[in-house]
Amino acid sequence: MVGVIGAGSFGTAVASLLAEKVPVMLYARRVEVIDRISKNRQHKGWELPENVKLTSSLSELAGACELIFPIVPSEDFLVMIRELSPFLKPNHKMIHGTKGLAVELSDEEEFATLERIEKSRVKTISELIREETVVRRIGCISGPNLASEIAQGQPAATVVASPYEEVIREGMAALRHSRLRVHASHDLLGIELAGVLKNIMAIASGIVSGLDYGDNTKALLISRGLAEVVNVGKGLGADPRAFLGIAGVGDLVATCYSKYSRNYTVGFRLAKGESLEEIIADMEEVAEGVKTTAVVHALAQTYGISAPITAVVHRILFKNLETSRGVNLLMEYPFTEDVEFI
Amino acid sequence: MAQNPQPDYKNEGILLPPVIPQIKDWPIAKLLKDNRPFVEEVKRDSLHELHLLMQREDQQIHDLVEQTLYKERLRISEDPWRVDPKDEGKFWREVRQELVRLEQLQIDPTSFQQRNEELMDRIVSRFTEEIAGRFKPNTYHFAKRFLPFVFSTLLNASAGKTIKSVIYHRIGLQEKVHMRGEIERMRELTKKGIVILVPTHISNVDSIIVGWGLHALGLPAFTYGAGLNLYNSPILAYFMNRIGTYKVDRRKKNPIYMTCLNSYARLAISHGCHSLFFPGGTRSRTGEIEKKLKLGLLGSAMEAQRREFLDDGNQRKLFVIPVVMSYHFVLEAASLIRQHLKYTGKEHYYLHDDEFGSYSKFLSFVWKSFGTKSDITLSFGKPMDMFGNFVDEEGVSYDLHGRPLDIKGYFMSQGKVTRDDQRDAAYTRQLGERIIERYHAENHVFSSHLVAYVAFKLLARKNPSLDLYGLLRLPEEERILELKPYLETVDRVLARLREMADNGKVFLSQHLNTNTMAIVEHGISNLGVYHDKRPLSLSKDNSTLLSQSMNLLYYYHNRLVGYQLEHVI
Numbered sequence: 001m002v003g004v005i006g007a008g009s010f011g012t013a014v015a016s017l018l019a020e021k022v023p024v025m026l027y028a029r030r031v032e033v034i035d036r037i038s039k040n041r042q043h044k045g046w047e048l049p050e051n052v053k054l055t056s057s058l059s060e061l062a063g064a065c066e067l068i069f070p071i072v073p074s075e076d077f078l079v080m081i082r083e084l085s086p087f088l089k090p091n092h093k094m095i096h097g098t099k100g101l102a103v104e105l106s107d108e109e110e111f112a113t114l115e116r117i118e119k120s121r122v123k124t125i126s127e128l129i130r131e132e133t134v135v136r137r138i139g140c141i142s143g144p145n146l147a148s149e150i151a152q153g154q155p156a157a158t159v160v161a162s163p164y165e166e167v168i169r170e171g172m173a174a175l176r177h178s179r180l181r182v183h184a185s186h187d188l189l190g191i192e193l194a195g196v197l198k199n200i201m202a203i204a205s206g207i208v209s210g211l212d213y214g215d216n217t218k219a220l221l222i223s224r225g226l227a228e229v230v231n232v233g234k235g236l237g238a239d240p241r242a243f244l245g246i247a248g249v250g251d252l253v254a255t256c257y258s259k260y261s262r263n264y265t266v267g268f269r270l271a272k273g274e275s276l277e278e279i280i281a282d283m284e285e286v287a288e289g290v291k292t293t294a295v296v297h298a299l300a301q302t303y304g305i306s307a308p309i310t311a312v313v314h315r316i317l318f319k320n321l322e323t324s325r326g327v328n329l330l331m332e333y334p335f336t337e338d339v340e341f342i
Numbered sequence: 343m344a345q346n347p348q349p350d351y352k353n354e355g356i357l358l359p360p361v362i363p364q365i366k367d368w369p370i371a372k373l374l375k376d377n378r379p380f381v382e383e384v385k386r387d388s389l390h391e392l393h394l395l396m397q398r399e400d401q402q403i404h405d406l407v408e409q410t411l412y413k414e415r416l417r418i419s420e421d422p423w424r425v426d427p428k429d430e431g432k433f434w435r436e437v438r439q440e441l442v443r444l445e446q447l448q449i450d451p452t453s454f455q456q457r458n459e460e461l462m463d464r465i466v467s468r469f470t471e472e473i474a475g476r477f478k479p480n481t482y483h484f485a486k487r488f489l490p491f492v493f494s495t496l497l498n499a500s501a502g503k504t505i506k507s508v509i510y511h512r513i514g515l516q517e518k519v520h521m522r523g524e525i526e527r528m529r530e531l532t533k534k535g536i537v538i539l540v541p542t543h544i545s546n547v548d549s550i551i552v553g554w555g556l557h558a559l560g561l562p563a564f565t566y567g568a569g570l571n572l573y574n575s576p577i578l579a580y581f582m583n584r585i586g587t588y589k590v591d592r593r594k595k596n597p598i599y600m601t602c603l604n605s606y607a608r609l610a611i612s613h614g615c616h617s618l619f620f621p622g623g624t625r626s627r628t629g630e631i632e633k634k635l636k637l638g639l640l641g642s643a644m645e646a647q648r649r650e651f652l653d654d655g656n657q658r659k660l661f662v663i664p665v666v667m668s669y670h671f672v673l674e675a676a677s678l679i680r681q682h683l684k685y686t687g688k689e690h691y692y693l694h695d696d697e698f699g700s701y702s703k704f705l706s707f708v709w710k711s712f713g714t715k716s717d718i719t720l721s722f723g724k725p726m727d728m729f730g731n732f733v734d735e736e737g738v739s740y741d742l743h744g745r746p747l748d749i750k751g752y753f754m755s756q757g758k759v760t761r762d763d764q765r766d767a768a769y770t771r772q773l774g775e776r777i778i779e780r781y782h783a784e785n786h787v788f789s790s791h792l793v794a795y796v797a798f799k800l801l802a803r804k805n806p807s808l809d810l811y812g813l814l815r816l817p818e819e820e821r822i823l824e825l826k827p828y829l830e831t832v833d834r835v836l837a838r839l840r841e842m843a844d845n846g847k848v849f850l851s852q853h854l855n856t857n858t859m860a861i862v863e864h865g866i867s868n869l870g871v872y873h874d875k876r877p878l879s880l881s882k883d884n885s886t887l888l889s890q891s892m893n894l895l896y897y898y899h900n901r902l903v904g905y906q907l908e909h910v911i
Binding site: 066085086089090091092131132133134136137163164165166 | 729743762765769772
């Protein structure tokens with residue numbers, strides 16, 4: 001049996017895809033969610049087959065499943081993994097699907113006002129798993145995987161990344177599907193960062209659309225956004241190649257164009273004049289990009305990494321910079337070389 | 343009872359009761375007293391592994407032999423050593439002739455394959471015989487009685503003691519080498535499983551110190567994978583050929599040799615022999631603690647651990663113990679750092695004819711290395727399992743949260759222990775990183791390291807426009823530092839180090855428990871004490887410091903690189 005932790009839209013999508021081949025155990029934290037799904041077998045636009053067993057017990061899930069897909073927002077990940085950790089054994093394998101960073105702030109700190117942060121305090125989700133549990137065989141799935149399109153059975157692709165071929169092999173076998181191609185990568189850090197960093201660009205892209213700019217502007221944003229994502233990724237120790245694949249450019253383009261993307265929606269509504277608080281308050285699921293922008297901005301400040309788009313998105317999100325002023329600022333930024341990042 | 347207060351073992355320079363009293367019962371003695379059966383086992387295993395390798399890489403035996411021949415002939419012509427066997431050229435010429443013959447003769451595929459197999463057999467045999475060590479209890483007895491005698495005589499003489507004390511050996515190696523760390527736990531673990539000792543490598547003295555240390559702690563002899571370059575010295579070679587040492591030739595990078603070496607190391611472990619190897623490969627050229635390890639032999643240990651957990655395995659655990667030695671003085675420092683600066687970026691193996699080549703050089707080496715002023719710390723680190731988890735004296739592993747765990751699961755998939763070389767290679771890489779982390783934590787900082795570090799960093803700051811090579815060529819009149827600001831910086835670095843020590847990130851030697859000026863004086867008088875040019879000295883009026891050798895100052899300074907102390911300079 002394969003385990004999935006988290007019954008959000010992507011977690012449910014993964015559980016449903018897996019269930020076509022293997023029995024699945026799906027964990028949801030809230031008992032009322034489990035009760036509701038158990039009654040009508042409907043959730044987040046998916047029809048959950050009978051071989052998806054529901055549980056609210058992490059110990060039951062760890063006991064029954066050797067391969068586990070944790071798909072939980074980054075801000076809840078730490079609490080979840082600490083609760084799960086005592087039940088994990090060295091034979092477990094984990095493939096996470098969380099496109100965020102794990103940062104523990106002190107009581108005095110807030111994401112909105114974070115100006116500097118040491119690299120050692122910022123962890124990718126796989127690093128967090130490694131630190132909190134005995135599990136070594138860790139991987140991630142990442143790619144342009146808007147859950148609603150997958151639910152409709154549209155052709156799509158994803159990447160399974162891990163330093164362990166065994167994890168890649170098992171992850172690919174479990175996920176591969178007539179409508180979902182699964183590619184392999186050994187560069188876990190690169191694939192994780194590609195998925196994380198592109199969310200900042202998705203917010204920026206939402207802003208561009210919200211200001212009613214056209215495709216030239218968006219193309220400019222995406223290509224310079226890619227350069228920035230690669231640059232920041234390199235600064236954090238990743239190999240640039242991962243950023244050019246499905247989980248890099250692929251995911252970047254998808255989220256920058258998709259109205260279904262939560263991060264894009266944040267940017268779009270900001271440009272239409274709503275405040276960040278209003279937007280967050282009525283979003284059903286977390287837009288990872290907001291926190292990511294705060295963390296990456298602080299990292300860039302601390303280590304002198306050039307990240308002009310992130311800086312502007314940061315000012316728009318947290319410093320009340322007007323969106324149109326933000327775009328003007330970027331137009332004045334002195335870029336010189338076109339492709340200097342590879 | 344009262345008539346015999348001194349137990350027997352104390353007379354043999356052993357400080358603790360032997361874990362296994364009879365040498366003939368030591369695993370290594372059992373395995374290598376007559377080493378033929380073991381050598382044959384290694385050959386069979388190597389051939390088996392080579393066939394698996396060829397299968398995996400879809401390679402033909404003929405190509406493998408050809409590739410090996412090419413690499414060997416290149417090595418012989420480009421990097422010959424005195425220790426190399428005389429018939430080497432002849433052997434490989436014959437292999438080549440046979441290969442040519444096989445290609446020209448239009449023989450049928452079966453006999454073509456068969457004659458290639460024979461050729462590979464011959465190569466495997468040659469390599470295995472070359473690697474294999476022997477263990478002669480008599481030589482061991484002799485070495486253990488003779489070497490402490492030599493040492494203590496030299497130590498007492500160099501300490502300027504009277505004739506009488508020289509004869510009565512008041513000072514033994516135990517007064518010179520301070521052993522620290524988890525000694526009792528290590529002794530316990532040699533009974534519970536198989537111990538893999540991985541020391542840092544700074545000097546040729548390392549293997550003598552560790553060998554003596556293990557003996558003095560009452561442990562059975564370890565198998566030791568020694569660099570072939572050490573065999574260039576006839577004295578060392580004599581002992582090493584007889585005390586269970588096997589030869590590691592890092593020039594030979596062909597797949598057949600690597601397979602034989604890995605089989606040898608792994609099977610020795612499987613026979614219960616505790617093992618020692620320097621994972622850094624060669625001595626640190628820069629004086630730094632290792633930043634990168636050669637993972638080959640660690641990989642053999644990982645594979646040995648996996649096989650222990652197979653259904654027909656013995657289910658024993660391997661315990662990794664990092665060992666760190668600290669010296670005030672490294673005899674080879676000048677030549678090592680010169681080599682490094684000259685060949686930065688290139689892999690180079692140093693032929694040291696000038697080191698252990700003759701008896702007089704050997705004695706002078708020992709003399710200087712163990713002279714009055716050069717105290718040495720031998721620190722045995724916290725024992726870990728093959729996954730870097732700490733273990734208690736029962737050998738039970740604990741995760742970061744203090745929960746016990748069963749590492750067998752790391753080799754399991756769907757309920758069974760499975761072979762997955764790629765997975766084990768990833769585990770080995772992580773173990774390597776963990777060992778490096780532990781090296782830094784187990785290191786004992788000496789006053790001499792501290793004074794060199796601060797002096798070099800301050801000179802670098804005084805000359806911000808110079809790169810490393812510029813700094814090293816700094817004219818003598820500019821290599822001067824005012825004492826007062828220097829002491830202030832030492833204070834700051836020391837405060838940072840103390841903080842780190844409190845958090846278990848490094849150890850501070852006992853002689854650092856005093857005031858800053860006393861530490862600086864102690865450091866300067868000990869730093870590289872026998873070098874012709876002093877890395878650092880204090881002016882007569884105690885107002886300034888001067889370096890006579892920037893290369894050496896840089897070398898000793900490197901010992902504290904990697905602790906992020908730059909921020910407090």
